[in-house]
Amino acid sequence: MKAEIIAVGTELLLGQIANTNAQFLSRKLAEIGVSVYFHSVVGDNAKRLDETIKLAASRSDLVIFSGGLGPTQDDLTKETVAAHLGRSLVTDELAMQRITAFFEQRGIVMTENNRKQALVIDGSAVFANDHGMAPGMGYTKDGVTYVLLPGPPSELYPMVDRYVMPFLTDLLPGKQVFHSRVLCFFGIGESALEERLLDLIEGQSNPTIAPYAKEFEVTLRITARAQTVEEAERLIVPVETEIRSRLGQYVYATGETSLHQVLVESLKERKETIAFAESCTGGTLASLITSIAGSSAVFPGSIVCYSNQAKHDLLDIPQEVLDVEGAVSEKTAKLLAENVRGKLHTTHGVSVTGVAGPDSTEGKPVGLVYIGVASEGCPTVVKQLQLSGRRQAIIGRTAKTALFHALQRLKER
Secondary structure, three states: OEEEEEOOOHHHOOOOOOOOHHHHHHHHHOOOOOEEEEEEEEEOOOOHHHHHHHHHHHOOEEEEEEEEOOOOOOOOHHHHHHHHHOOOEOHHHHHHHHHHHHHHOOOOOOOOOHHHHHEEEEOOOOOOOOOOOOEEEEEEEEEEEEEOOOOOHHHHHHHHHHHHHHHHHHOOOHHHHEEEEEEEOOOOOOHHHHHHOHHHHHHOOOOEEEEEEOOOOEEEEEEEOOOOHHHHHHHHHHHHEEEEEEEEEEEEOOOOOOHHHHHHHHHHHHHOEEEEEEOOOOOOOHHHOOOOOOOHHOOOEEEEEOOHHHHHHHHHHOOOHHHOOOOOOOHHHHHHHHHHHHHHHOEEEEEEOOOOOOEEEEEEEOOEEEEEEEEEOOOOOOEEEEEEOOOHHHHHHHHHHHHHHHHHHHHHH
16 A cells, blocks of 8 residues: 655645654554655645645555644635545534534634534545544545545544554555564664664565654664564564664663653652753753653752852852863762752752853863763762754753663663
8 A cells, every 4th residue: 555645734835833744644654564655745725735636646545634624714625635536525413513512611602614624525434533623534436545634733643543543454455463663762873773774674574674763862663564463573573682682772662752751760660769950951851851740759850050150059069160170071060960969859860061052161162061970879970972963952962861871870770
């Protein structure tokens, strides 16, 4: 099955929002062995959308649309697809009931154009929208399956997981199972990882190996097709074992997760706590940790000590150290980590201090960063980094590296 994804919305062409739906859909289709050959973006224009649909139908077996199912006049996706298919639009009663109930519960008068959101292509499989109003739908004609989905990711993602994936799986020949194992890497770039695994990637058939970069990390998905999940697992195990034998030192987790989530879960398991002293990251570490539900059990707080005065007043860094060694130094990073642990009474203290740019500080180059890790019963360690890139990239990489070293400390204890 050859698939094509068409994102609909002028706001995408203007760069006002990113096309994250296409990325998500491509990953989900890869999980069931469907190859995506084309991505298209088209504005809210019926003529251009119709041209795009005709082209897609001529070269793809599956065409998935995201966006353009809303109540306004420029939401044209289902009208244009229905016209292409020669089908009428009919009201889906369940969707209409949900839309009516939404407005009644909030005491808001429903405008007439909201009824448009309940319209679906006559004869289509309807996918309920559990997190919004406009349902999705699927329709097959002349060997081509058309799937229409809402644009907001908060609506599209759960709809795909709950309804669309089973719908598509039923279309596949042989009813095979596609099962994946995801390995999360940190400390190695996507190109370096691919080079180390090039023979496996080039020789892949079943399982397949797909690396991709994600927020200063690299994820590797191993996918096997088989008659059962157990059989797919047996195919995946030797491939995973070989990958770990080459790059195991960079693997920090298995599954769709993140460094901060794994760190929080690991601290919970150990009944340990952590605090941060953040200079150049300015609270980024605290923001990442507190994005995880339940992080309060392991994280009492963070001290953002951006200025030298704050380092001195809040974390007792001697003025002599700041004057002689500098704020960006191994000594300062060591003391920050130790002192924040002491002040917030935690098992672990992690510090970050560095030059994020765009200008140098204390005569030290942009990208120079020190990360300190102080732990109960262990000697404090300080890691020196020399990063490159723009300011936000340096901050992001610094924060992720600090999380990684904190996680490594937990594994060492």
